[in-house]
Amino acid sequence: MSAKVRIEPRTLRGFRDYLPAAALARERLIDTAKAVYKGFGFAPIDTPALEYTEILLGKGGDETDKQLYRFTDNGGRDVALRFDLTIPFARFAAQHTNDLGLPFKRYHVGSVWRGENTQRGRYREFIQCDFDTIGTESPLADQETALVIHELFQRLGFERFTIRVNDRRVLNGLLERLELSERSVAVLRALDKLAKIGPEKVAEELTREAGASAAQAAGVLEFAALTGKNEELLARLAPLVQGTAAGEAGIASLAGLLAGAGAAGVDAARIALDVSIARGLDYYTGAIFETFLDDLPGIGSVCSGGRYDDLASLYTKQRLPGVGASLGVDRLLAAMEELKMVDEKGASCPILVTCFDAASGPDALALASELRGAGLGVELYPDPKKLGDQLKYAARRGFALVVIAGPAEREAGNVQVKLLATSEAHVVARGDVAQACARLLAV
C-alpha cells in the first residue's frame, strides 16, 4: 500500500467514547433501573432523537434554547436534537394518550444533547433515565415515586442514602399566611440560595427582590430553618400553614409519604422531610424529591423529581397531571466509581477458555459450549499463543477463572481450572468442569 493520508481518529469536544469497563458499569446501572421501573408497572417508550425545533423550543428557557443542536435537514425542515426527555414525553403524551389511556406509567432511557460549556466539566451528550406516572393526582402515585427511588438505590447496592422530600404546597401555605403569595417566585428564588449564601443575604434578597418586610423575611427564614426528625418537623410545620388549603394539603401529602414508606417497609431513616428543598421552581407543584448519597453529599442530588400540574399544555388542551423523577446516570456512575462500587476491568463474562493449537479448536468449542449450556459466560481465546500471554490477557481483562485443556490434560481426561485472583489451580475431571466452575464462581 502506498503512503496514505489518514484521518486523525478523535471525538468532538464534550463527547466521549465508552470503553468496556465504563460501558458495562453504565449498562448494569441502566438495566437495574429498568428492572425496578418495570417492577412497579412502568413501561418503556422511545421517541426520536430529532424533533421539529418548534416542539423543543419555548419550554426549556432561553439558556436551553441557546444550547440546542439545531439545523435545517435535507428536506428544509427546522430540526433539533432533544435536550431532555421531558419535552418529548409531553409531545408523546399529547399525541398518544387517547390510544394509551390513563393513568399512564412510562420510563424512558435515552441520550440527550446540549451544547454546554465544557469548561464546567459538562458533557454535550448524556443519558437520561426518567420515570413518570401521568393522568392521576393520587397521593399513592407520589408515595410510589419515593418507593421506586428507594428500591432503585437498594438494588444498586447503596446502603447509605437519603431521599429528601418536601411539598411545594407547604411553602405556598406559609406564603399565604405571610401574605407573600403574589411574590412566591422571587421568594423561592431567594430561598433556593440559602445553603450557598446564608440567611442574612437571603433576608436582604427577600427584601430587595420580593419586597418582603422584616417580619415577612423573618417568617420565611424561620420556616426554612426548621429541622428535626420527620414527625417532629411535621408537627412544627403544621401550625405555620394552618388554615390554608394549600398548606394543609401539603402537610397531608408529607404525612402520606411517611406513612406510605412505612407501610412498604422502608427504613424510616432513609426518608427525610426537608423544607429547604425547592427545586424546579416554575414546574413542580406538589411533592418534591431529591436523593443524596450519605457518603458523598457534596455531589448533590442523584435522583430528583416531583409532582406537576400539567405536563403537555403546549401541545394539548387535555390536562395531564403527573409525578416522576429522573436518575442522574453520569453523576451516579462517577459516585459509584469514587465509592469503589464499580469493577474497573472490562470482562463481560467470568471464564476464559485458553487455546492450544488449531487441531484442538473443536474440543475448545465443545468445552465452551458445555459451560455456556450450564449458564456460565465463556470467552474462548482465539489464537494458539503462549499460555503465559493468554494468562496475561485474562488478568488484564479481569476474568475470574481460566480453563486450560491442553494435550496433557486431554489425555488424562482432565482440565485445569485456575482462579486468577489467587493463582490457585484445580485439576478436575473433564466431565465435572461445569459444576466445578459454578462452584468456584459462587465462592
Place this chain on the structure above:
Amino acid sequence: MSAKVRIEPRTLRGFRDYLPAAALARERLIDTAKAVYKGFGFAPIDTPALEYTEILLGKGGDETDKQLYRFTDNGGRDVALRFDLTIPFARFAAQHTNDLGLPFKRYHVGSVWRGENTQRGRYREFIQCDFDTIGTESPLADQETALVIHELFQRLGFERFTIRVNDRRVLNGLLERLELSERSVAVLRALDKLAKIGPEKVAEELTREAGASAAQAAGVLEFAALTGKNEELLARLAPLVQGTAAGEAGIASLAGLLAGAGAAGVDAARIALDVSIARGLDYYTGAIFETFLDDLPGIGSVCSGGRYDDLASLYTKQRLPGVGASLGVDRLLAAMEELKMVDEKGASCPILVTCFDAASGPDALALASELRGAGLGVELYPDPKKLGDQLKYAARRGFALVVIAGPAEREAGNVQVKLLATSEAHVVARGDVAQACARLLAV
C-alpha cells in the same frame, strides 16, 4: 387560562415513537442479544451520536454520504450524525486498541440516522446491534460468530432458522482458476443478481461487464448453481478451486465452520453452505454469514456479517483484521410480530393491585411491596375508581393477575386473585398471597 396557541404534536417524517408494547418487544430483543454477546465474552462500548464529518465521510460510498444528517455546530465544526456503527467502531479501534489490547471483542447497540427515501418504507432513525472480534485471523473467531448467531436465534425463541455460510476465498479460488481474478468485482456484482434476474441475464452481464468468455461465464454459473447437503457440496466445490491458495483456504474455512458448529452441538440442519451468498462485495474477505427465518424467507437476512481484512485503515496504520455480524433489529421485530411471537399489550409486569379508597393506601402499598419482595412485578392502580373500570384497565394493559383487597376481603383476612385470561377468581389467605400469585403465574 385564555385561549392559547398550541403546537401540533407530531414527529418528523421517517421518525417514529415507540409505544409500550413495541418498546417492550424491542427491549427484550436487545436484552437477549446483549446477554448472548456477553456470554461469548463480547463487552459493550459506546461512541457519540455526533462525529466530525471527515470521520464519517468517504468510506460509506456516495449514497451514504448524501444521506448524512450533516450540519455546522455552534462552534463552527462540520459534524454529522453516525449512519452506522462500523465506522465509529473503526475510529474507536484506531484510537483505543493500544489501551485495550487485542484481541478485542465488542458489541455495540445504538441508534443511527440516514436521510433515506421514506417511500421505500425505510426509517430515518433505527437501531443497530453489532458484535465483532478484531485483532485475530483465527478461524475459531469465525466459528464462534456462527455460534453467537445460533445461540441468539434460539434464545429469541426461533425454532426454524438457517445460517447460510460462504467464504469469499472459495469464489476467489474459482476466479483464479477461470482467469477472472482481475475482474472479480464485476463478476461478484453480476452474481449477486442471480436470484433476481436469473442465470441467462447474469451470463449476459458477465460477458458485457466482466468481459468473460462464454466458457468463463458458464464456469461461474456452474459454480453458483451448485447445491447439496453441506458435506456433498463441499466435496463438489473442492475440485473447482483446487490448486489455488485462496480456494483451498476457503474450503478449509467452510469445513471448519461445519466442524465447529458440530462440536458445539449445533443441529447440522441450521447451518447451510451456500455459494450464492456474496454480500459486502468490497468489504468482506473471508467467511460470510446470512441468517434466514425458514417461515419468512422473503424478508431476507436478519443477521449478516463476515470476516474482513482490515477494519480501520482510514485512521491507523495498524492492521486490524476481524469478524463480526449485525442483527437487523427492525426487520426481526417485524418478523416476530408477523409470527405472533410478540405480546401485543404493554404490561411490563404481571400483577395489578386494585385501589379501594384513600384510607386503604398503606395496606395496598404493603401488599404490593410484599409481592415485589417475592420477585413479582406489581402495578398499583392509583385511584379509587369503580372496580369494573380498574378491571377494564387491567385487561387493556394485559396484566395476568389482578389482586383485589377490598374492605370485605380485609375483614376476612383474605385477598381475591383474579386470572384475567379466564376470569377465574381465587380467594386466598392474605399471608399466602405472594405464594399464590407465583403459583398462578407459573402455570
